[in-house]
Amino acid sequence: MSEMTQQGRVLSIRGKYIHILSEEKITICYLKNSFRREKTDQKNTIAIGDLVLFNEKDQITKILERKTVLQRMDPLNHRKRHILGANIDRVYITFAIQSPAIDIPMIDRYVMAAQKGGLIPVIVLNKIDLVQDKSLVNSLVHLYNNIGIDVYPISTYTKEGMDALKESLQGHLSIFSGPTGVGKTSLINIVANKELLVGEISAKIQKGKHTTTYSSLIALEKDTFIIDTPGIASFALFDVTEQETLLYFGDLNEPLGNCKFRTCTHTHEPSCMVKEAEKQNLLCPIRLSSFQTIISAE
Ligand SMILES: Nc1nc2c(ncn2[C@@H]2O[C@H](COP(=O)(O)OP(=O)(O)OP(=O)(O)O)[C@@H](O)[C@H]2O)c(=O)[nH]1
């Protein structure tokens, strides 16, 4: 390291302008041209949360090895991975219980990507003020707790659940990710006491427009950081195998035990205990349907 080289962390990326935090000072840096010539399977060379070295000309010269990665398949090029964040401890997979409609297979893909990338997945179910009947909320809390994942049902309108959510952020670097219009920025404004831009949901199509257009890292306290991100329409897995999917849905085997074949995909095989348990109504329909959606797409 030359004398003028410094280390810092990526706070935000806006086109070619990369904000780097080092020793309480923010520097706007650029990627050295040589990065552009490198051939990789990454859609984005640099991601929020990256630790980098930069020189006196504010050029980023090196991206340090990532401890964790949250990545999905690039929707435009299936051979590339889109890195949503690097070196992040926890991903708060954020959905609305409705408006926009919840997508449970998408939640499960997020969970798998998080676990594979070394992040702890946490689920946030926002807008619970919109539903009278809490049975779906309760089922989701139960089913994800059962596989070791915390769920925070919240409303940024009534503030229900916000204290517990805020508490869980302490001492970590967390990223909030999910579809557009679910209320990520609304909840970050509450926990961080900010007034970032929140978008109106178009009532006609009940579909959010993108309001947040780039990811940004916000310091809450000395050791507590959160990242707001733009909504994403889909989450396809980049490098997760069918075996890994079967392992993640291993709880489906619980009621009746193992299938005849160790690598059973629970689709067409004989002596399949998942199929048998399904016949006997022993399986959580939400979990089973998510599994079937994901396995049939792989
Ligand atoms: N009913 C209800 N609406 C909410 C709640 N939280 C947020 N909203 C509304 O949902 C809309 C979208 O909120 P945002 O915070 O902009 O959503 P976002 O996830 O940041 O969206 P992108 O930045 O586009 O990804 C706004 O109209 C909010 O007022 C909630 O708890 N209940």
Ligand SMILES: [Mg+2]
């Ligand atoms: Mg937003």
Ligand SMILES: [Zn+2]
């Ligand atoms: Zn089976």
